[in-house]
Amino acid sequence: MNLASLIDGHPDDALALISRGRPTTYGVLRQQVASMRGALRAEGVVPGDRVALLCGNSRYFVVSYLAIIGIGAIAVPLNPTSPTPELERELAVVDPKVAVIEPAAESAWAGIDKAKLPSLKLVVTTDGSSISNGKSIDAMLNASPVDVVDVRPDTPAVYMFTSGTAGSPKAAVLTHCNLATNIEQVDEVESITKSDVFYGVLPLFHIFGLNVVVGCALSMGACVVLVQRFDPATAAETIVERGVTVVPGVPSMWAAFAQMPELPADAFAGVRMALSGAAKLPEAIADHLHRRFGLKVYEGYGLTEAAPVVTTSVGDDWIPGSIGQPLPGINVRLVDEDGDDVLVGDTGEVWVNGLNVFVGYLNDAEATNRALTPDGWLRTGDIGVVDENGRLFLVDRAKDLIIVSGFNVFPAEVESVISQHPHVKEVAVVGTPHPHTGETVRAYVVTRDAVHLDEDALVDFCRSRLARYKCPTKVLLVDQIPKNVSGKVLRHSLK
Numbered sequence: 086m087n088l089a090s091l092i093d094g095h096p097d098d099a100l101a102l103i104s105r106g107r108p109t110t111y112g113v114l115r116q117q118v119a120s121m122r123g124a125l126r127a128e129g130v131v132p133g134d135r136v137a138l139l140c141g142n143s144r145y146f147v148v149s150y151l152a153i154i155g156i157g158a159i160a161v162p163l164n165p166t167s168p169t170p171e172l173e174r175e176l177a178v179v180d181p182k183v184a185v186i187e188p189a190a191e192s193a194w195a196g197i198d199k200a201k202l203p204s205l206k207l208v209v210t211t212d213g214s215s216i217s218n219g220k221s222i223d224a225m226l227n228a229s230p231v232d233v234v235d236v237r238p239d240t241p242a243v244y245m246f247t248s249g250t251a252g253s254p255k256a257a258v259l260t261h262c263n264l265a266t267n268i269e270q271v272d273e274v275e276s277i278t279k280s281d282v283f284y285g286v287l288p289l290f291h292i293f294g295l296n297v298v299v300g301c302a303l304s305m306g307a308c309v310v311l312v313q314r315f316d317p318a319t320a321a322e323t324i325v326e327r328g329v330t331v332v333p334g335v336p337s338m339w340a341a342f343a344q345m346p347e348l349p350a351d352a353f354a355g356v357r358m359a360l361s362g363a364a365k366l367p368e369a370i371a372d373h374l375h376r377r378f379g380l381k382v383y384e385g386y387g388l389t390e391a392a393p394v395v396t397t398s399v400g401d402d403w404i405p406g407s408i409g410q411p412l413p414g415i416n417v418r419l420v421d422e423d424g425d426d427v428l429v430g431d432t433g434e435v436w437v438n439g440l441n442v443f444v445g446y447l448n449d450a451e452a453t454n455r456a457l458t459p460d461g462w463l464r465t466g467d468i469g470v471v472d473e474n475g476r477l478f479l480v481d482r483a484k485d486l487i488i489v490s491g492f493n494v495f496p497a498e499v500e501s502v503i504s505q506h507p508h509v510k511e512v513a514v515v516g517t518p519h520p521h522t523g524e525t526v527r528a529y530v531v532t533r534d535a536v537h538l539d540e541d542a543l544v545d546f547c548r549s550r551l552a553r554y555k556c557p558t559k560v561l562l563v564d565q566i567p568k569n570v571s572g573k574v575l576r577h578s579l580k
Contacts, residue, residue, distance in 0.1 A: 087233045099111050103327065111306070114147070134159065156233075163176070186211070240260060255447065267412075281331050284310055287333055293387070324353065333362070363492075392443065415438070434469075502546075510531045
């Protein structure tokens with residue numbers, strides 16, 4: 086098997102991608118992917134090598150991704166807008182042999198200490214990137230093609246960075262089987278067809294965009310309209326003009342649509358399936374969209390470690406707040422602190438089991454053992470309750486994870502960066518509700534020697550070291566951080 090074969094068997098003249106207004110048919114996509122496979126092989130890339138993708142939502146990302154996994158190498162999608170320190174940490178973990186870089190990532194790439202990447206042999210550039218010694222991807226798309234290689238189902242296909250079920254960001258290892266299984270599980274419920282057109286604004290370096298949008302759409306012969314960044318007015322126009330039928334999104338996207346009084350009532354008339362995931366969709370927004378546009382936004386639940394979809398409300402009664410029921414082939418338990426199943430109506434931690442569940446975190450046995458039970462159940466850290474009809478509702482998180490516009494932010498990572506500031510003595514970070522992003526990051530800081538610390542300066546300090554969505558939007562200077570008798574920060578008190 087090989088996940089990259091998902092684009093095979095579709096008509097040559099059927100549209101696969103629309104990127105920056107440029108259409109790509111399945112015939113052309115297959116040819117470009119085959120040539121990219123040949124180019125990578127010619128550069129010495131072999132099964133098991135890592136190839137980093139520092140690209141936004143573009144044709145180049147899709148072609149590179151499919152080519153990488155098609156030769157048995159491992160794709161490592163990274164946020165191209167992340168600052169240098171964050172990218173450097175992630176790249177050092179995976180030590181790629183090749184990096185594919187778009188112009189947006191050039192500045193951060195320039196500051197990376199290449200000595201920390203001993204395996205790096207080639208930099209591939211896109212869209213006229215000016216990186217010295219970089220090889221143009223357009224030239225590689227004219228290389229002699231090679232065939233897809235067969236791999237074992239448990240062969241790693243992707244290293245996807247995540248905050249994990251606990252701790253700082255780490256690379257989740259997702260196999261060809263994990264990803265292919267979840268695509269099949271989703272399609273069994275959502276019944277995607279070759280006539281569907283997906284709105285592809287979810288970042289492809291995020292598992293939701295990578296496997297739910299690109300993976301599910303291309304496996305069924307559908308078309309993906311790739312969008313680099315979200316603008317609600319432009320998005321509404323694109324959905325109508327391109328005949329979009331499937332719109333996967335995150336709560337912040339749906340909230341933006343709800344707050345646009347100028348949108349006509351039939352703005353989403355052609356959309357047959359509206360989806361929301363990565364964070365809880367406020368029921369008030371779901372109700373508003375339904376009343377105003379007649380649009381039912383179906384929630385689902387998933388996480389990177391499950392490749393990612395676990396439950397969906399598609400195919401069930403539309404009940405705002407419900408994240409539905411498990412996909413076929415996925416088992417879900419709600420357990421108490423002793424690991425015993427709770428009664429219907431009682432809350433418990435969500436545990437997940439299935440062929441879609443990842444094999445562990447790269448080079449981190451301790452974190453893997455925390456996330457996976459000996460018999461293969463994934464401990465999600467999320468607290469849920471199930472009703473008498475089997476519908477799941479999330480009520481809380483056992484972990485301290487903050488979710489900003491669908492992206493995971495772990496407080497410890499932000500605290501680690503802020504604590505590096507010379508005038509910071511102590512810091513605690515929590516998530517607070519936000520009308521547009523679901524949550525936002527707030528930092529409480531105790532300064533050294535009563536030094537006055539400018540809030541904007543501290544935020545800028547973070548932005549030079551962390552992705553923007555991880556940076557605090559508010560910094561509060563306090564005299565002390567509340568802690569319990571053992572010295573643990575009482576985040577609940579701060580909230």
